[in-house]
Amino acid sequence: MSKLVSQPVSQEFPETISSRAALLGLGSAAILAGTGCSRSFDMAALEVPAYQVDDMTTGSIRPKISVDRQVTSPELMYASFTDENFTLPEVPFKKIEPKWHRQVVVDPTGEAPGTIVVKLQERFLYYVQPGGDALRYGVGIGKEGFLWSGRANIQYGKKWPTWTPPPEMIARKPELEKWRDGRPGGLENPLGARALYIFKDGADTGFRVHGSPEWWTIGQAMSSGCVRMINQDVIDLYNRVNGKTPIVVG
Numbered sequence: 001m002s003k004l005v006s007q008p009v010s011q012e013f014p015e016t017i018s019s020r021a022a023l024l025g026l027g028s029a030a031i032l033a034g035t036g037c038s039r040s041f042d043m044a045a046l047e048v049p050a051y052q053v054d055d056m057t058t059g060s061i062r063p064k065i066s067v068d069r070q071v072t073s074p075e076l077m078y079a080s081f082t083d084e085n086f087t088l089p090e091v092p093f094k095k096i097e098p099k100w101h102r103q104v105v106v107d108p109t110g111e112a113p114g115t116i117v118v119k120l121q122e123r124f125l126y127y128v129q130p131g132g133d134a135l136r137y138g139v140g141i142g143k144e145g146f147l148w149s150g151r152a153n154i155q156y157g158k159k160w161p162t163w164t165p166p167p168e169m170i171a172r173k174p175e176l177e178k179w180r181d182g183r184p185g186g187l188e189n190p191l192g193a194r195a196l197y198i199f200k201d202g203a204d205t206g207f208r209v210h211g212s213p214e215w216w217t218i219g220q221a222m223s224s225g226c227v228r229m230i231n232q233d234v235i236d237l238y239n240r241v242n243g244k245t246p247i248v249v250g
């Protein structure tokens with residue numbers, strides 16, 4: 001996505017099943033119950049000996065991976081819904097490699113909980129959770145020559161933000177002249193449904209973590225420097241971020 005001109009905006013904010021597999025199965029049942037699905041589960045049919053499900057941890061045993069009600073089946077995560085008077089279309093998730101779908105993983109970053117970590121080579125964004133887990137999202141990144149990396153902070157976020165192409169982009173693409181003063185937020189806006197603004201040492205870097213209607217670019221290096229996400233994913237991340245949030249890109 002393009003490097004943006006800063007504008008002042010207000011802040012808004014399966015015979016033997018492993019222990020982990022069994023726990024994830026139980027988590028799925030909880031999620032379906034939480035979403036109002038009227039499906040019953042015969043737990044005996046799982047044929048999991050009780051001793052295999054360990055609800056407690058000791059010493060060197062790592063805690064079980066967490067269950068998150070917003071990390072469920074892709075049919076639910078990427079469904080169409082209305083947000084701020086805009087109806088987001090359903091994402092054809094079957095056309096996207098499953099690794100790019102939102103999921104809970106063991107945290108590989110070592111950063112403190114509440115930190116956003118973007119791994120440029122992996123093309124994943126992690127939001128670190130307490131207890132050794134992280135939420136992982138597939139992202140699109142900047143093409144060669146447009147990448148930014150470093151430690152900074154998310155200063156604020158914006159719903160359905162205005163996109164203003166920088167003068168150098170307008171020079172490369174004169175057809176963008178009509179948006180010199182800003183393109184209003186909407187379904188076709190390059191910033192998508194949400195934008196998180198990256199500041200370093202109190203100054204706007206011009207780089208953003210933002211949504212995109214171009215879901216097929218996730219996992220690709222195609223933007224002009226920003227970190228782009230599926231709109232449904234960036235809304236999920238936006239709803240989790242509280243106040244100024246540390247971000248590490250590299």
